[in-house]
Amino acid sequence: MVKHGVTLVGETNLPALVAADASALYARNVLDFLKLVVAKEGTLNIDLEDDIVAACLVSRNGEVTRK
Numbered sequence: 001m002v003k004h005g006v007t008l009v010g011e012t013n014l015p016a017l018v019a020a021d022a023s024a025l026y027a028r029n030v031l032d033f034l035k036l037v038v039a040k041e042g043t044l045n046i047d048l049e050d051d052i053v054a055a056c057l058v059s060r061n062g063e064v065t066r067k
Contacts, residue, residue: 001008039045
């Protein structure tokens with residue numbers, strides 16, 4: 001596109017692309033987190049030695065771990 005003698009090159013609808021990228025990033029983050037807490041056999045595996053898992057744990061054995 002040429003405007004006022006200047007050639008503009010780039011996406012014409014950048015906001016429409018951001019939502020898809022954000023959604024894909026969120027999905028990837030959820031998948032990576034699930035890989036931390038679900039074993040290959042499909043069983044739940046809460047590894048409290050993992051910093052990310054420990055930081056996300058809200059309750060354990062009926063007790064609130066985070067406030």
